[in-house]
Amino acid sequence: MxxxxxxxxxxxxxxxxxxxxxxxxxxxxxxxxxxxxxxxxxxxxxxxxxxxxxxxxxxxxxxxxxxxxxxxxxxxxxxxxxxxxxxxxxxxxxxxxxxxxxxxxxxxxxxxxxxxxxxxxxxxxxxxxxxxxxxxxxxxxGVFTPPSTADAPTTCSMMLEPRAGHTATLLADGRVFIAGGYHLSNGNIDGSLDTTEIFNPGTGTFEKAAGLLVPPQNTSSLARAFMGAVLLKNGQVLLAGGETFNPPAGLFPVRSILIYDPTTNTFGKFDMKLPRRRPGVAVDSGGRVLIVGGTDGQGKPVEYAEWYDPEKGPHLARTEDPADLAAENPRLLPVKTPRAGMAVAPVQGGRFIAVAGGTDGVKLADEVLFFNFDGTTFQASPSTVRLREVRYAPGIAPFKDSNNLLVAGGYNSSTEPMTSLNSSEIIATDAFNVSDGQVLSQARGDVCVAPLPDGRVVIIGGRLDGGPGGLSSAAGEMMIPNPSGGASTVALPLLDFPRYHHTCTTLKDGSVLVLGGVEQRATGAPRVLQDVYIYTPPPLD
Structure with a gap:
C-alpha cells in the first residue's frame, strides 16, 4: 500500500x-x-x-x-x-x-x-x-528475509555478482558500500575482485559503483579480498591492504590504501608503510585510523602497526600533490606488536582500540592489547587483561555498551589442524576483567558478528573447522546482556545456505544485512554465494 x-x-x-x-x-x-x-x-x-x-x-x-x-x-x-x-x-x-x-x-x-x-x-x-x-x-x-524492491516486492534482490572475503561498510546516508572479495573455480580461489556495488535499503536495490582501479587513469586493477574497511568521519570509506590472487603466481599481500568518496563515486590511492593481508582496522574517537597486524608475503605476522590521520592527508582529491605524497602519513608505531588472525574493535567511545586473539607468530596470544593516541602516536597501553581461552580468527563486537566487548568463536590453532571453538568471553574494559560468555550453538570460527544499537550482538554463520576441509555453518545466535552481568543467548533460525567469509552489517534501523560468503558442504564443490538476507531483531520494547 x-x-x-x-x-x-x-x-x-x-x-x-x-x-x-x-x-x-x-x-x-x-x-x-x-x-x-x-x-x-x-x-x-x-x-x-x-x-x-x-x-x-x-x-x-x-x-x-x-x-x-x-x-x-x-x-x-x-x-x-x-x-x-x-x-x-x-x-x-x-x-x-x-x-x-x-x-x-x-x-x-x-x-x-x-x-x-x-x-x-x-x-x-x-x-x-x-x-x-x-x-x-x-x-x-526474528527471521532472515531476502530484500526486494518496492516495484517488485515478490522478487528477491541479489548482489550484482557472487562475493566472499569482501567488505560491507555502512555509509552515513544509510546505504552500504560493498567492495572486492574473491571467486572460485572448481572449488579453488582463482582470482580476487576489483568491483564494488552499493545496496540501498530505502529502495532494496544494488547499484554498480566505481571499480577498484588505479586512479586517476583507472586502467590498472587493484583487485583484492580480505582488506580492512572503515567509515571515516568525513563520510568516506578507507580500504586498507588485503590480498590479491594472481594465478598461477599465487597470493600476494596488498600495500595500498584506497579511499572511496560516495558523493563523487571516486577513489584516491596511497601506500601503507608495509603490505598486509587481512589487517585489523579501526577508527578512534579523534577520527584517526589504526592498522594492526595481518600477514606479509611469507605468511608471517606483520610486526609493526601503523596509523593514518585523514585530516593530514594524503587526501582523496590530492593524491598527486608532491607535498601530499611526501607526507609522513601513515606512520609506523615505534613498538613491535605482531599479530595475525586477531579481532579489532574500538572501545569506550573510541578512546581505545582493542586487539584480541590471533597469533604473534610463535603462539596464540592471550593478551588483549589496548591502543590509545597519546597526542603524537598510538601506544599499546600496559594491560593485564587476558583471554580465558586463546583463539584464532574470532569475532568481536561492542556488547551492552561501549565499555564491553564480546569475543566469540575462533579456532584453537593458527595452523592445521584447526579445531573450532564454541566459547565466548566478555571483556569489561573499564574494570579490565574478563568473564565467560554464553556457549555458541555450534562451534565455529570466522564467525560474522554485528552489534545492535540496544547492546545485543548477533552472531551469524562461520566455519566448523579451519583449513581447506572446513565446512560452512548455517547457525546463528543472539547474545543478550543481562542487567546483573553476563549474558543469555537465543538461537536464530538457520540460514537457507551455510556460509563463511560473508559480511554482516548493522543497518540504520537496527536490522542486519548478510551478504554472500562461501557455501561448503560435506558433498559437492564449494561455491561463492550471491544471495542477500536481512535479519530483523525482535524489539526489546
Whole structure:
C-alpha cells in the first residue's frame, strides 16, 4: 500500500497525515503551495509468510533530532488514514512502522516492522515541487528475509555478482558500500575482485559503483579480498591492504590504501608503510585510523602497526600533490606488536582500540592489547587483561555498551589442524576483567558478528573447522546482556545456505544485512554465494 505523507506548516511544526491516496500540501501565507511526501509501506515479501499475516494493528512512530518525545499513533490494520499531529521541521526524521498480532496495549506482539531512512522536514517551502519518496519495507521479525524492491516486492534482490572475503561498510546516508572479495573455480580461489556495488535499503536495490582501479587513469586493477574497511568521519570509506590472487603466481599481500568518496563515486590511492593481508582496522574517537597486524608475503605476522590521520592527508582529491605524497602519513608505531588472525574493535567511545586473539607468530596470544593516541602516536597501553581461552580468527563486537566487548568463536590453532571453538568471553574494559560468555550453538570460527544499537550482538554463520576441509555453518545466535552481568543467548533460525567469509552489517534501523560468503558442504564443490538476507531483531520494547 502507498502511504503518502501530507504536511502543512503550523508555526515551527507540521501537521501530517498518512493516507491511502496521493495527498500532501504545504501552505505558506495566503497562497497554498503543494509539496508531496510519497511514503510507501511495502507489505509484500518475496518469501512466505507475508509481513501482514495475522496482523490486526499498526503502530506509526516518528523520531528525529530535537523531538523530545516520539510521535506515536496506533490504529487497526484496516484503517485507511492515519493522522499524525505536528511533526516539527528538523533533521533525521524517521518513520518506524510496527505490525502487531493484537492491540499492543493489551499484549499484542510485534509480527513485522520496518523503518524509513532518515529524512529532513524543511522549515521553508522548497522551490522544487517534486514529491519526496520515502519507502518503508515491512519484514517479519526474528527471521532472515531476502530484500526486494518496492516495484517488485515478490522478487528477491541479489548482489550484482557472487562475493566472499569482501567488505560491507555502512555509509552515513544509510546505504552500504560493498567492495572486492574473491571467486572460485572448481572449488579453488582463482582470482580476487576489483568491483564494488552499493545496496540501498530505502529502495532494496544494488547499484554498480566505481571499480577498484588505479586512479586517476583507472586502467590498472587493484583487485583484492580480505582488506580492512572503515567509515571515516568525513563520510568516506578507507580500504586498507588485503590480498590479491594472481594465478598461477599465487597470493600476494596488498600495500595500498584506497579511499572511496560516495558523493563523487571516486577513489584516491596511497601506500601503507608495509603490505598486509587481512589487517585489523579501526577508527578512534579523534577520527584517526589504526592498522594492526595481518600477514606479509611469507605468511608471517606483520610486526609493526601503523596509523593514518585523514585530516593530514594524503587526501582523496590530492593524491598527486608532491607535498601530499611526501607526507609522513601513515606512520609506523615505534613498538613491535605482531599479530595475525586477531579481532579489532574500538572501545569506550573510541578512546581505545582493542586487539584480541590471533597469533604473534610463535603462539596464540592471550593478551588483549589496548591502543590509545597519546597526542603524537598510538601506544599499546600496559594491560593485564587476558583471554580465558586463546583463539584464532574470532569475532568481536561492542556488547551492552561501549565499555564491553564480546569475543566469540575462533579456532584453537593458527595452523592445521584447526579445531573450532564454541566459547565466548566478555571483556569489561573499564574494570579490565574478563568473564565467560554464553556457549555458541555450534562451534565455529570466522564467525560474522554485528552489534545492535540496544547492546545485543548477533552472531551469524562461520566455519566448523579451519583449513581447506572446513565446512560452512548455517547457525546463528543472539547474545543478550543481562542487567546483573553476563549474558543469555537465543538461537536464530538457520540460514537457507551455510556460509563463511560473508559480511554482516548493522543497518540504520537496527536490522542486519548478510551478504554472500562461501557455501561448503560435506558433498559437492564449494561455491561463492550471491544471495542477500536481512535479519530483523525482535524489539526489546
Amino acid at each position: 502507498d502511504l503518502p505523507l501530507r504536511m502543512r506548516p503550523n508555526g515551527p511544526s507540521y501537521l501530517a497525515a498518512l493516507a491511502g491516496v496521493v495527498l500532501g500540501a504545504l501552505a505558506t501565507g495566503c497562497q497554498p503551495r503543494v509539496v508531496n511526501y510519497q511514503v510507501r509501506v511495502v507489505t509484500s515479501a518475496c518469501v512466505a509468510p507475508s509481513p501482514l499475516e495475522n496482523v490486526t494493528h499498526m503502530r506509526f512512530r516518528v523520531t528525529g533530532d530535537g523531538l523530545e518525545e516520539p510521535i506515536v499513533m496506533v490504529v487497526p490494520e484496516t484503517d485507511a488514514v492515519v493522522e499524525i499531529p505536528e511533526i516539527p521541521a528538523g533533521t533525521n526524521r524517521t518513520i518506524e512502522v510496527r505490525a502487531y498480532d493484537g492491540d499492543p496495549s493489551a499484549g499484542g506482539k510485534v509480527v513485522s516492522m520496518g523503518s524509513s531512512l532518515p529524512f529532513t522536514v524543511p522549515d521553508v517551502v522548497p522551490e522544487d515541487q517534486t514529491p519526496t519518496e520515502i519507502t518503508i519495507f515491512l519484514r517479519r521479525v
